[in-house]
Amino acid sequence: MTKHQKRLSVPKSWPVERKTETFTVKAGAGPHGESGVPLLIILRDVLGYVDNRKEARYALNQNNVVINGEPVSTEERPVGMFDIVAFTERDEYYRVFPDEGGRLTLTPMDEESAQSKLGKIEGKQHVPGGDVQLTLHDGQTLLVDEDSDYSVGDSLIVANDDGEIVAHFVYEEGALATAVAGQHAGRIGEITNIEVTASSAPNNVQLSSFDDETAFETIEEYIVIIDENFIDDDEEGSE
Numbered sequence: 159m160t161k162h163q164k165r166l167s168v169p170k171s172w173p174v175e176r177k178t179e180t181f182t183v184k185a186g187a188g189p190h191g192e193s194g195v196p197l198l199i200i201l202r203d204v205l206g207y208v209d210n211r212k213e214a215r216y217a218l219n220q221n222n223v224v225i226n227g228e229p230v231s232t233e234e235r236p237v238g239m240f241d242i243v244a245f246t247e248r249d250e251y252y253r254v255f256p257d258e259g260g261r262l263t264l265t266p267m268d269e270e271s272a273q274s275k276l277g278k279i280e281g282k283q284h285v286p287g288g289d290v291q292l293t294l295h296d297g298q299t300l301l302v303d304e305d306s307d308y309s310v311g312d313s314l315i316v317a318n319d320d321g322e323i324v325a326h327f328v329y330e331e332g333a334l335a336t337a338v339a340g341q342h343a344g345r346i347g348e349i350t351n352i353e354v355t356a357s358s359a360p361n362n363v364q365l366s367s368f369d370d371e372t373a374f375e376t377i378e379e380y381i382v383i384i385d386e387n388f389i390d391d392d393e394e395g396s397e
Contacts, residue, residue, distance in 0.1 A: 180377040194236020195262055197223070197304040200243065201233070204264060207245075226275055227318025238296055239338060240276045240382075241316065253387075256336075260343035271387060273315045274324055278382045279310050295382075313383040327383040335365060336388065339380045346389065347367070349375065349381075 188194060201208045201217065208214045214233040221229040224244040225237060235271035239262065241254045250262035251272035251302030261277060284304070285291045292300045292308055302308060302319065316322070327333060336346045347365030350373070354361050361378040368389065 159230075189237040189241075189298070190238030191238045191297070194238045196233065197230060197235045197237055198233040200264070201239055220247070220333070227273070241296070242272045242275045244272055256338050256343045258344035258391060260339055269373075273319070274315050276382075276384065277314050277316055279308060279312050279314065282308065282310050311381075311383075315385075325385070327385060329381070329383050333383050334368075334385060334389075335363075335375070335381050335383050336358050337365075337376045337380045340376050342374045342376050343380070345369075346384070352378070 197218075198208075198211060198214050201214050201223075202210070204245045208217060211233055214253050217223060218231055218233060222245060223230050224246060225235065226242050237254060239254055239256060241317030243252045243254065243264065244250070249269070251269055253265050253267050253272075253275075254262050257263045277296060277298060279292050280295050281291075283291055283293075285301070288304050289301045290308075292302060292303050292304060292313070292314075294300070294316075298316070300314075300316070300323065302323070308314070308326065309329065313327040313329070314323050315325035315327075317324050329335075331352060333349050335347065335349050337343050344369040345365075348368070349363055350366050351364040353360060353364070361382050362375055363378055364373060364375045366373050
């Protein structure tokens, strides 16, 4: 199996230049599906911490690169939306977040905030034993009590060390949210209306913009509920 990916065909979320060279590294198996960005691209193309695959492998062998609390050993490991990427030797911590063009970017954060990550609930089903299994946007699964009030579309803050749910944000009017894809990717606003369609067409969501007076609208699939910490992180990253 080839270890290369043509740049012209990579997902729009990948932070790579498409016309400078023909190929780039191919993402390995892991979370985020086809949208996951290989860690090598983060290390080489985004941060400039390494110049090539050999240097990346050496850096990873030092166990100083950690994603969601786990040291990473392969440069092809997929990195995706809301992952927490830590460089322990440098004391640097980042949240992966889409910018206004839909590309994944790194937003600086503090060490305490980096101990947990946000996940959007995309699946919910009963499993043997009476529990309910939640599936998050990156493929992570969580078992919760049957009477828990978590719903598809809600967001959770999950601790990296033990997988415990530390916060719950409900998908509803009045909630703070961000668009993660589409023409409004990266914009943050308060949900003012959720328009449920009677057909198979996606539901529409209207939001009042956080940073200006321009309202915007997108489909439900592109909406992720967040909290005020994301606004603080965004302001820090723009300084």
